[in-house]
Amino acid sequence: MSTPHPTTRKRKGPRPKHVPQRTCVACREHAAKRTLFRIVRTPEGQVEIDPTGKMNGRGAYLCDQRGCWDRAVTTNVLARALNTELTHETLETLRRFAASLPDTEPAEHAASVRSTDHA
Ligand SMILES: [Zn+2]
Numbered sequence: 001m002s003t004p005h006p007t008t009r010k011r012k013g014p015r016p017k018h019v020p021q022r023t024c025v026a027c028r029e030h031a032a033k034r035t036l037f038r039i040v041r042t043p044e045g046q047v048e049i050d051p052t053g054k055m056n057g058r059g060a061y062l063c064d065q066r067g068c069w070d071r072a073v074t075t076n077v078l079a080r081a082l083n084t085e086l087t088h089e090t091l092e093t094l095r096r097f098a099a100s101l102p103d104t105e106p107a108e109h110a111a112s113v114r115s116t117d118h119a
Pocket residue numbers: 024025026027028029062063064065068
């Protein structure tokens with residue numbers, strides 16, 4: 001899957017413009033380094049993952065750390081950010097999406113486990 005990214009224009013010359021900051025609702029990290037996914041509450045009241053970032057509605061952001069998505073489904077941080085309640089279906093969708101994200105466990109540990117496993 002490709003990571004959604006706003007159209008990148010070549011920046012030329014010093015032109016300090018206010019860039020809208022996105023913050024992950026779970027870990028409160030800013031978008032600077034991480035990729036954030038937009039979750040939107042549509043005017044119809046549906047909560048959906050918005051890969052284009054262009055859907056109408058109230059948006060909230062989660063970064064690409066699985067732990068943040070876990071947090072979004074186990075706590076009400078996302079529901080609160082969207083000012084709505086997450087339905088069972090929505091939670092299921094979020095959980096499934098979280099499962100597709102890379103694990104957040106330390107890579108060093110995972111590597112050592114894997115190598116001893118194969119030896
Ligand atoms: Zn996060």
